[in-house]
Amino acid sequence: MLIGQLARQAGCEVETIRYYEHEGLLSAPERTAAGYRSYRSEHLGELNFILHCRSLDMSLAEVRILAGFRSDPQQDCAGINDLIDRHLETVHQQVESLQLLEQQLLALRERCPASRDAAHCGILRTLVDAAQGEACACHTPFGDGTRHGHTEST
Amino acid sequence: MLIGQLARQAGCEVETIRYYEHEGLLSAPERTAAGYRSYRSEHLGELNFILHCRSLDMSLAEVRILAGFRSDPQQDCAGINDLIDRHLETVHQQVESLQLLEQQLLALRERCPASRDAAHCGILRTLVDAAQGEACACHTPFGDGTRHGHTEST
DNA sequence: GTTTACCTTATAGTAACTTCAGGCTTGGCC
DNA sequence: GGCCAAGCCTGAAGTTACTATAAGGTAAAC
Numbered sequence: 001m002l003i004g005q006l007a008r009q010a011g012c013e014v015e016t017i018r019y020y021e022h023e024g025l026l027s028a029p030e031r032t033a034a035g036y037r038s039y040r041s042e043h044l045g046e047l048n049f050i051l052h053c054r055s056l057d058m059s060l061a062e063v064r065i066l067a068g069f070r071s072d073p074q075q076d077c078a079g080i081n082d083l084i085d086r087h088l089e090t091v092h093q094q095v096e097s098l099q100l101l102e103q104q105l106l107a108l109r110e111r112c113p114a115s116r117d118a119a120h121c122g123i124l125r126t127l128v129d130a131a132q133g134e135a136c137a138c139h140t141p142f143g144d145g146t147r148h149g150h151t152e153s154t
Numbered sequence: 155m156l157i158g159q160l161a162r163q164a165g166c167e168v169e170t171i172r173y174y175e176h177e178g179l180l181s182a183p184e185r186t187a188a189g190y191r192s193y194r195s196e197h198l199g200e201l202n203f204i205l206h207c208r209s210l211d212m213s214l215a216e217v218r219i220l221a222g223f224r225s226d227p228q229q230d231c232a233g234i235n236d237l238i239d240r241h242l243e244t245v246h247q248q249v250e251s252l253q254l255l256e257q258q259l260l261a262l263r264e265r266c267p268a269s270r271d272a273a274h275c276g277i278l279r280t281l282v283d284a285a286q287g288e289a290c291a292c293h294t295p296f297g298d299g300t301r302h303g304h305t306e307s308t
Numbered sequence: 309g310t311t312t313a314c315c316t317t318a319t320a321g322t323a324a325c326t327t328c329a330g331g332c333t334t335g336g337c338c
Numbered sequence: 339g340g341c342c343a344a345g346c347c348t349g350a351a352g353t354t355a356c357t358a359t360a361a362g363g364t365a366a367a368c
Contacts, residue, residue, distance in 0.1 A: 004314065014315090019356060034364055036315055048285035056262070056292060057255055060355070069272040070282060077275030081266055084277055088259045095256055098249045101211055105242045108210070112235055118223040121231030123238055128224060131202035138210060158345065168346090173325060188333055190346055214324070 001039040010047045017047065025050055025064060058087060104138040111137055155193040164201045171201065179204055179218060212241060258292040265291055 007014045020026040021037075026046055029039045049070065053063040062083055069080055111122030118124055130136035161168045174180040175191075180200055183193045203224065207217040216237055223234055265276030272278055284290035 002315075013357080015357060016355085018316095023355090032315095034315075036364085045282075045285050048287075049281060052281060052284045052290070052293075054355090056258060066278065066281065069275070069278055073271065073273035073278075075272045077266065077272040077278060080272065080275050080277050081263075084259065084263050088256070088263060091252060091256050091259060095249065095252045098211075098245055098252060102242065102245050102249055104210060105238060105245060109235070109238050109242060112231065112238075117227065118229045118231040118234065119227035121223070121234050123234050124220065124223055124227070124231060127203060127206060127220065128199075130206045131199050133202070136206070139206075156346075167326085169326065170324090172347095177324090186333095188346080190333080208324095 001043075003037045003039070006039045006044060006047065009044055010051060012047070012051055020047070020050060023060060025060060025067065056087075057091065062087060108138040155197075157191045157193070160193045160198060160201065163198055164205060166201070166205055174201070174204060177214060179214060179221065210241075211245065216241060262292040 001009075003014050003017055007017055010017075017026065021028055026043065029037045029043055032038050046067075049067065050063050053066060054060075058066070065083060066080065069075055069077065108123055108126060111126050112124075126137045130139065155163075157168050157171055161171055164171075171180065175182055180197065183191045183197055186192050200221075203221065204217050207220060208214075212220070219237060220234065223229055223231065262277055262280060265280050266278075280291050284293065
């Protein structure tokens with residue numbers, strides 16, 4: 001199976017496959033006489049594993065760890081649970097952060113229901129005032145007093 | 155005011171300020187005899203405007219547009235409304251996508267409440283089976299039949 | 309024999325910074 | 339005056355997970 005066929009079967013781009021191989025996530029296949037990558041079914045399983053993890057928004061670093069467990073199943077799987085728990089926590093924080101953000105944007109949008117000139121635009125005024133340290137429609141009603149309401153988890 | 159002071163007042167990193175100047179978002183200040191950047195209060199306002207927009211998760215490209223309206227308030231502000239509306243739509247889709255993802259991860263996490271060896275770990279088994287084309291605990295109950303449930307808006 | 313589809317590598321670009329390397333300036337202390 | 343630490347400077351490279359491009363080789367059909 002050549003790379004194009006593998007890509008079609010897995011539903012990803014050819015370049016992505018080469019990238020995963022380059023990153024050491026996908027094991028390197030044999031080559032044909034012409035130097036073409038020649039895949040077998042276990043490669044499809046490997047690739048699908050990676051793509052499935054990615055569809056759960058795991059980083060390639062996380063996938064790398066899970067792939068380690070996959071290839072060495074003697075290990076204690078507590079590490080898997082931890083990884084999923086941490087990832088879940090990250091995603092949960094992202095959800096909360098984005099929901100707050102959505103409320104902030106809606107509040108901002110309320111400021112300018114009709115189109116006028118920018119000098120009188122409530123949205124822009126709010127943004128400019130906020131930069132001056134004024135209470136802002138977007139952050140004040142929801143924020144907890146910290147300077148910028150929307151924080152990424154690190 | 156030197157760059158370190160400006161950074162402390164605005165609550166950002168020195169490098170971020172230099173980056174914004176480099177990107178043409180923040181106007182370049184005067185320099186001292188030694189070549190140090192010397193800021194005045196309008197720079198703080200400018201910087202806070204950028205940081206506030208960024209705290210609303212706007213891209214620098216979006217901030218650039220809003221900064222244009224800010225410096226030229228004669229323009230029709232319909233563009234501002236459009237920008238906020240589009241951004242709101244993007245954020246809303248992100249929220250929905252991440253909420254789905256969270257459900258998927260919770261379903262996956264359910265598979266392995268206790269720690270055993272990876273060979274019998276329900277999470278890993280689910281991930282591996284999914285790669286084989288089996289129905290997976292994470293995607294099946296929520297997915298709509300498409301291969302990978304979590305899609306980014308483009 | 310040529311067109312078409314497919315494959316190869318290496319390199320650069322994306323977003324929004326962050327980090328690093330290597331070097332100058334300022335201010336305090338002795 | 340000498341020394342040191344903190345703070346400033348520039349320019350380049352690193353980060354993530356690809357995506358795109360350039361320039362070219364190969365295989366099969368027509």
